[in-house]
Amino acid sequence: MDYILEMKNISKSFGEVQALRDINFAVGRNEVVGLLGDNGAGKSTLIKIITGYHFPDSGELFFDGKQLYETSVAKARDMGIETVYQERALADQQTLWRNIFMCRELTNKMGFLDVERMRAETLSLMKGSMGFTSTAVTPDSVVRTFSGGEKQGVAIVRALHFQAELIILDEPTMGLSLSETKKLLQFVRDIRNAGKACIFIDHNVFHVYSVADRVVVLDRGMVAGQFMTQDITLDQLMEKMYRVAQTGHLD
Amino acid sequence: MTSHVNQEEVEQINQARRMQRSALSNLLRKYGLQIGIVAVALLVWIAFVIGSPRAFLALPIYQAFMSTTPFFTIIALPLTLVIIAAEMDLSFPSIMSWGMVGFTLMFTWTGSLELAVLACLLCGLIAGLLNGFIVVALGIPSLVATIGTQFFWRGAVLVITGGTGASLIATQETLLHHVMVGRLFGKIPMQMLWAILIAVLIWIILNRHAFGAHVYLVGDNVESAKLMGINVGRTRVMVFALVGVAAALSGLIASLEVLYYWPTLGEGYMLSTLSSVFLGGTSVFGGTGTIFGTFVASFIIGAINAGIVAAGLTGFWTQVIYGLIIVLSVSMHSVLRRHLA
Numbered sequence: 214m215d216y217i218l219e220m221k222n223i224s225k226s227f228g229e230v231q232a233l234r235d236i237n238f239a240v241g242r243n244e245v246v247g248l249l250g251d252n253g254a255g256k257s258t259l260i261k262i263i264t265g266y267h268f269p270d271s272g273e274l275f276f277d278g279k280q281l282y283e284t285s286v287a288k289a290r291d292m293g294i295e296t297v298y299q300e301r302a303l304a305d306q307q308t309l310w311r312n313i314f315m316c317r318e319l320t321n322k323m324g325f326l327d328v329e330r331m332r333a334e335t336l337s338l339m340k341g342s343m344g345f346t347s348t349a350v351t352p353d354s355v356v357r358t359f360s361g362g363e364k365q366g367v368a369i370v371r372a373l374h375f376q377a378e379l380i381i382l383d384e385p386t387m388g389l390s391l392s393e394t395k396k397l398l399q400f401v402r403d404i405r406n407a408g409k410a411c412i413f414i415d416h417n418v419f420h421v422y423s424v425a426d427r428v429v430v431l432d433r434g435m436v437a438g439q440f441m442t443q444d445i446t447l448d449q450l451m452e453k454m455y456r457v458a459q460t461g462h463l464d
Numbered sequence: 465m466t467s468h469v470n471q472e473e474v475e476q477i478n479q480a481r482r483m484q485r486s487a488l489s490n491l492l493r494k495y496g497l498q499i500g501i502v503a504v505a506l507l508v509w510i511a512f513v514i515g516s517p518r519a520f521l522a523l524p525i526y527q528a529f530m531s532t533t534p535f536f537t538i539i540a541l542p543l544t545l546v547i548i549a550a551e552m553d554l555s556f557p558s559i560m561s562w563g564m565v566g567f568t569l570m571f572t573w574t575g576s577l578e579l580a581v582l583a584c585l586l587c588g589l590i591a592g593l594l595n596g597f598i599v600v601a602l603g604i605p606s607l608v609a610t611i612g613t614q615f616f617w618r619g620a621v622l623v624i625t626g627g628t629g630a631s632l633i634a635t636q637e638t639l640l641h642h643v644m645v646g647r648l649f650g651k652i653p654m655q656m657l658w659a660i661l662i663a664v665l666i667w668i669i670l671n672r673h674a675f676g677a678h679v680y681l682v683g684d685n686v687e688s689a690k691l692m693g694i695n696v697g698r699t700r701v702m703v704f705a706l707v708g709v710a711a712a713l714s715g716l717i718a719s720l721e722v723l724y725y726w727p728t729l730g731e732g733y734m735l736s737t738l739s740s741v742f743l744g745g746t747s748v749f750g751g752t753g754t755i756f757g758t759f760v761a762s763f764i765i766g767a768i769n770a771g772i773v774a775a776g777l778t779g780f781w782t783q784v785i786y787g788l789i790i791v792l793s794v795s796m797h798s799v800l801r802r803h804l805a
Contacts, residue, residue: 266691286693302688304681306751315681316692318674326672 216275217242217379217410218263223272225258232258234434236272240379240410245401247425247442248414251458254431256414260383263412264296265289277378287316293378297368297385305357310335312356313371338370362393369400379410386420398424418454422447432457497745501760504743508764508771516774523651525770530652531645531721533766534659536733537759538714540740541659541666542706544758545676546606547741549703550683550750555595555610556711556737557730558617563588563712564725565621568630577640584712591617592708596701606704621727630725645721655717659759662710667755679703683750735786736765742793749798765789 216239223236233255240246250256261267262274265284274281276292296302303312310331319327319334335352356364365385372380382401386394401424404411415421421428422442428450429439437457440450456462513520539556546553566587571580591613598609635641646654670676678699681689689696711730719725744761746753765786772781 264691265693286691287695290693296691298688298691302685302691304684304688304751306684307680311677311680314677315688316678316694318677320674324674325668326674326677328672 215242216240217277219273219275220262220269221273221275223259223262223269223274225262225267225269232434233262233269236431236434236436238429238436240412241426242378242410243405243408244427245405245411245413245425247421247428248412248431249418249421249428249454250431250437253433255434256431257383258434259431260296260381260412260414263289263379263381264294290317290375293376294381295372295375295377295379296381296383297365297372298383303356303364303367306355308353308355309339309350309367310352312367313338313374315371317375334374338374361388362390362396365389365393365397369397377409379412380404381412381414383414384416385413386415386417394420418451419447422450430454430457437462498754498756498760501744501757501764505760505764505767508767512767512771512774515771519774525774527651527653528770529763529766530656533763534653534655535714535718535721536737536740536765537659537762538655538662538717539707539710539733540737540744540758540762541662541755542703542710543737544741544744544746544753544755545666545670545679545703546707547746547748548670548683548750548753549679549700550686551599551606551700551703553595553606553610553704553707554734555591555614555617556707557733558614558621559588559591559708559711560715560718560730560733561621561727562591562617563715564719564729565624566712567716567719568725569624571634577635577638581640581716584716585709588708588710588712588715589705590708591711592705593701595708596704599704600697600700625727627727629727632719632723632725635720636723641720644717655721658713658717663755663759666706670755675699675702680751683752685751735783735790736762736769739786739789739793740765742790742797745793745797747797748794 218238218240220236220238223233223238224231225233236255236259238259248256248259258267262269262284265286265288268284274284276294302315304315310328313335314331319331321327332352339350339352350359350363356367359367369382369385382397385397389397398420401411401413405426413421413425425442427439427441428445430437430453438453440453442450509520519525539560543553543556563584567580567584570583571577574580595606595610595613598604598613599606602609642654644654644658648654648657670679678689678694681692681694682696682699686696714733715729719729740762741753741758742748742761743764744754744757744759746758768785768789769782772785773779
């Protein structure tokens with residue numbers, strides 16, 4: 214298989230806590246990978262390595278076939294890795310357009326902002342992919358006033374707008390209403406239809422199972438196992454998850 | 465049929481009205497603080513005109529404002545960026561004096577005013593970068609770090625100068641003196657033009673440059689700024705560096721104005737500078753604030769100073785009132801923030 218992202222024998226410790234141990238993990242160019250695991254299994258650390266926030270202590274990291282020797286969030290975003298965080302990484306007191314273009318401001322060579330173009334693009338995004346219909350919301354609206362679903366929409370549109378090759382969704386359904394969740398799951402399917410890759414992290418096994426091509430189970434900093442969703446029923450997957458949580462083994 | 469059309473028209477008019485109303489409320493929400501600060505400025509001015517019409521309806525008192533207020537306006541403008549970034553800088557009064565040590569030493573050694581000005585600004589830059597380094601690299605809260613550097617630079621100044629000042633008579637009638645503190649058309653103090661120029665520059669940096677955008681984002685939600693790839697450390701170091709340079713420049717202007725350098729230069733500017741920023745509507749929690757607000761507020765603060773004297777109160781009152789202004793404007797902002805959320 215052709216991989217957009219490959220991680221070989223990745224380990225990472227914080228002080229005495231070993232968060233990840235010899236992780237082997239890969240995402241295909243046009244694949245939705247579900248990442249499951251209990252709290253403390255190492256999901257967040259794994260994601261933060263992929264997004265360039267942390268660098269692994271040991272192991273090899275490949276993106277688009279090229280090995281990476283140093284990373285930063287800005288570099289990862291330039292390569293085409295975008296993330297929708299559970300903390301809803303938005304700046305609440307800032308306007309919508311400033312949030313959409315956070316750290317990706319449209320500027321001239323001297324770094325001066327092209328405010329009008331950012332406003333215009335935000336407006337077209339709002340009408341298109343974000344589905345804002347209320348006239349009360351403008352590109353100059355402050356994000357603090359948005360509902361949870363609207364904020365999630367902003368974060369997702371932001372990830373999509375920059376033509377990411379790999380989109381990471383970190384607990385995206387947390388705090389969403391039923392209809393918002395449904396919209397989100399459709400969005401994940403759209404990523405696959407657009408030929409892009411996605412890592413989908415969620416506590417909810419149902420959500421992951423319904424959209425992922427492959428499920429990877431993390432436990433205590435190690436990969437406990439992985440399955441193609443077409444080869445396993447939801448019941449079997451649930452059972453294995455319980456067993457991992459209790460014994461640390463899948464079978 | 466006609467009634468139907470009429471109804472449609474009425475509906476359209478109603479909708480237009482609704483949109484107008486929401487446009488007005490949007491405008492208020494967006495520029496409310498700026499409108500507020502201008503209203504406060506007008507009120508203070510009217511109060512003073514009523515209180516002492518002879519002083520406040522004549523030109524000299526405005527010339528006095530324009531000559532002394534820029535000393536702290538010039539620092540309050542970049543300090544607004546520091547506070548928007550959710551940091552604090554209390555070291556600027558000492559940096560004002562530290563920059564002048566660079567100026568006087570270089571001037572004595574080389575006799576070159578150009579080199580002396582350069583040395584002055586460089587001293588300010590170094591002090592600002594040091595603040596940034598302590599905060600970013602060592603992770604010390606900026607409030608504590610800059611209290612430390614405030615004492616350090618004041619101490620360094622007193623050790624180097626031995627506590628004695630230096631005359632700047634030699635600068636009189638030089639180009640530098642005319643450009644920095646001369647009188648345009650014999651009336652408008654040049655430092656006023658510098659304050660306006662710096663306000664425009666800082667406004668552009670804050671509102672029309674990626675660096676300014678990052679200042680807002682770092683102050684609003686530092687975790688999301690990091691996750692989105694903003695270089696938080698560099699942004700913080702640069703805001704401290706800006707205040708350092710501005711403080712040195714302000715120290716230079718204040719000294720040239722009186723043609724004498726006092727080692728105690730800067731003492732007494734802490735309150736007026738901070739109260740300018742907070743009265744101007746910059747949030748003590750970071751993330752919001754405007755250059756316009758700080759600029760107008762600094763002249764309110766300047767006017768209050770003059771007004772207190774004109775009203776026949778002793779200068780001791782100024783501290784009481786500045787202290788009140790800081791506490792009131794910060795609390796008001798905090799209350800507003802909770803209610804608007």
